[in-house]
Amino acid sequence: MTAQTERELETETETMTVREAVRQALREELERDEDVYLMGEDIGLFGGVLEVTGDLYEEFGEERVRDTPISEAGFMGAATGAAATGTRPVVELMFSDFAGVSMEQIMNQMAKMRYMFGGKAEMPVTVRTTEGGGMGAASQHSGTIHTWIAHFPGLKAVAPGTAASAKGLTKAAIRSDDPVFVFENKMIYEQQGAVPVDEDFTVPIGEAAIEREGEDATVVATQRLVGESVQTAESLADDVDVEVIDARSLYPLDTETIVESVRKTGRLIVADESPLSYGTHAEIIARVQEEAFFSLDAPIQRVGTPDTHMPFSPPLEQEVLPDGDDVREAVERVT
Amino acid sequence: MGEIDLQSRDGRAEALRRMLTIRAFDSEAGDRFADGEIPGFVHLYIGEEAVGVGTCAALESDDYIASTHRGHGHCIAKGLDPKYMMAELYGKAEGYCNGKGGSMHIADVDAGMLGANGIVGAGPPLATGAALSIDYQDRDQVAVGFLGDGAVAQGQVHEAINLAATWDLPAIFVVENNQYGEGTPVEKQHNVDNLSDTAQAHDIPGLTVDGMDVTAVAEAVGEARARARAGDGPTLVEAETYRYRGHYEGDEEPYRDEAEIERWKDRDPIESFRDRLIDRGELTAEEFDEMEAEIEAEIQAAVEYAQEADEPTPDEAYDDMFAETPPEIERFATVARTDGGER
Ligand SMILES: Cc1ncc(C[n+]2csc(CCOP(=O)(O)OP(=O)(O)O)c2C)c(N)n1
Ligand SMILES: [Mg+2]
Numbered sequence: 020m021t022a023q024t025e026r027e028l029e030t031e032t033e034t035m036t037v038r039e040a041v042r043q044a045l046r047e048e049l050e051r052d053e054d055v056y057l058m059g060e061d062i063g064l065f066g067g068v069l070e071v072t073g074d075l076y077e078e079f080g081e082e083r084v085r086d087t088p089i090s091e092a093g094f095m096g097a098a099t100g101a102a103a104t105g106t107r108p109v110v111e112l113m114f115s116d117f118a119g120v121s122m123e124q125i126m127n128q129m130a131k132m133r134y135m136f137g138g139k140a141e142m143p144v145t146v147r148t149t150e151g152g153g154m155g156a157a158s159q160h161s162g163t164i165h166t167w168i169a170h171f172p173g174l175k176a177v178a179p180g181t182a183a184s185a186k187g188l189t190k191a192a193i194r195s196d197d198p199v200f201v202f203e204n205k206m207i208y209e210q211q212g213a214v215p216v217d218e219d220f221t222v223p224i225g226e227a228a229i230e231r232e233g234e235d236a237t238v239v240a241t242q243r244l245v246g247e248s249v250q251t252a253e254s255l256a257d258d259v260d261v262e263v264i265d266a267r268s269l270y271p272l273d274t275e276t277i278v279e280s281v282r283k284t285g286r287l288i289v290a291d292e293s294p295l296s297y298g299t300h301a302e303i304i305a306r307v308q309e310e311a312f313f314s315l316d317a318p319i320q321r322v323g324t325p326d327t328h329m330p331f332s333p334p335l336e337q338e339v340l341p342d343g344d345d346v347r348e349a350v351e352r353v354t
Numbered sequence: 355m356g357e358i359d360l361q362s363r364d365g366r367a368e369a370l371r372r373m374l375t376i377r378a379f380d381s382e383a384g385d386r387f388a389d390g391e392i393p394g395f396v397h398l399y400i401g402e403e404a405v406g407v408g409t410c411a412a413l414e415s416d417d418y419i420a421s422t423h424r425g426h427g428h429c430i431a432k433g434l435d436p437k438y439m440m441a442e443l444y445g446k447a448e449g450y451c452n453g454k455g456g457s458m459h460i461a462d463v464d465a466g467m468l469g470a471n472g473i474v475g476a477g478p479p480l481a482t483g484a485a486l487s488i489d490y491q492d493r494d495q496v497a498v499g500f501l502g503d504g505a506v507a508q509g510q511v512h513e514a515i516n517l518a519a520t521w522d523l524p525a526i527f528v529v530e531n532n533q534y535g536e537g538t539p540v541e542k543q544h545n546v547d548n549l550s551d552t553a554q555a556h557d558i559p560g561l562t563v564d565g566m567d568v569t570a571v572a573e574a575v576g577e578a579r580a581r582a583r584a585g586d587g588p589t590l591v592e593a594e595t596y597r598y599r600g601h602y603e604g605d606e607e608p609y610r611d612e613a614e615i616e617r618w619k620d621r622d623p624i625e626s627f628r629d630r631l632i633d634r635g636e637l638t639a640e641e642f643d644e645m646e647a648e649i650e651a652e653i654q655a656a657v658e659y660a661q662e663a664d665e666p667t668p669d670e671a672y673d674d675m676f677a678e679t680p681p682e683i684e685r686f687a688t689v690a691r692t693d694g695g696e697r
Contacts, residue, residue, distance in 0.1 A: 093513025100483020271680030
């Protein structure tokens, strides 16, 4: 069954970019709930380095769209303390590569407080951050780190691949009483898609979406690779019928939708930009072999970054950056 | 426990009572740890009682505190119940954190106690965050971040102070300078003469007070609170104090000698405050002895309660990870149970 609820399909939509979809989500949640506010570096006056927050500062003012000092440990910690004491901060971490600077507050405070205190702490904090190579930003501004967060107990992680899921997941993250990281691939900010305009539209955290139905092989993709996998599937349509699933949520992971698809197709390709070793691919594959081992007709394939950092020079970057062609090759290897 | 208003006679008696309660609690915790009844680590607050109690004496009951690894004293000063504290140290289901936190993570968020903390320097950013919530919602509260002298060297502490100072948040940072970070003396860890000098970098008031004197601490924190509530931002208060016991129980203390410990004990915060109250005719030696005996009995009762309280059931290990539990937890719990035999 497709995880795209009927409600999603029924509602009126508007075509917009991923960037606009995220901004619309932020705007709607700021309007809906007074306790929600945004904080981060250059998100106000400047409008965000990748222009996601845009004019929200003009609309909502400096109390609700807060420019912070360049102080990731400080503001990540402050967001954690604020979430525990009655407000709902939405943090923008400019590039996910900067997570290291704030990791202590993320891993030892944000992720652990509820558990360590026997459930007696609330942690309704959202962290939005950008990932991915493709713009020549080199190794310290192109990382894909979502595996760290998805791996770390106590945190939830989502990584939208379409404009609709970007909006729906951002809203769900803000409404969640758990810490949720929203990983935005910076290369799809300009990607267009149909986005439900209903202010109550959300994408439940933990539900994948079947973006293209198919019978012969399953591609589970994330972020930029969702769109590229759908294009690849279309181009292969004469020879092989490929199903493409947008995982959307990394933790929790919609094991059921993925497993059901593999039971049908017997073949699995996992396409995610994170480095290949010990990662997101491995987790998805482990779950599939646990539940659908005997449905598999071919070795599972993975498409990702081949354990390098993101190099600067375009030919080098293109070499290691996974794309639709890599997905095509992977599909061809097993069909 | 009631409010600690040092302007009133009852309040002063209450301050003395809380300091004594901290000492009795921690002496007992040390003994029970030595007997192997309390697992993990315990960091005792004995000698530093005037800092926690003086600070909380200047606070309103709904103010927040973010504590440190040496947090028992902060809990008692804030009004937490020694019974549930001891149960938490014992890892019992009836403890403040249902046995999931222990000494290093004891907390009661509803009472404004945002947790002891196993990470040196992690409390101040949380206090800044609580102050952000207060400011954002225009609430009439403040948030205190406690930190040790050692923690003053942590980057995130200064980030927290800078953020609070820049946004004029109602935060107070209380540095408990007990002269050592673990076994390293304060002068080997910092270039400034007084740790309160670091406040200058953030253009906020920084003062050093006698941390063995509960009224001196309360006065400084009281001024800081007034300033914070007036919208003038944070203050850094350094309280000079001393821990009588090792860094943690079991520390062999090669870094100091008995004479140094005795010099500080001569200025004991409880004895000196007791003597002051006796001099003022507010307390007799007999009343003090009675108070001590009552507290001793209360702590013994807390220990008995903790000893007899229920252990958490193994299944509770899977609770409280999230507000909305993901299917993964149940899935892997099932695997763990199958591996571990019957439950
Ligand atoms: C980030 C971090 N580094 C090191 C430690 C180990 N550690 C625990 S307490 C402590 C000393 C802290 O000294 P101080 O801040 O002065 O507090 P005190 O123990 O004196 O109360 C150290 C090094 C830790 N818990 N966290
Ligand atoms: Mg110290």
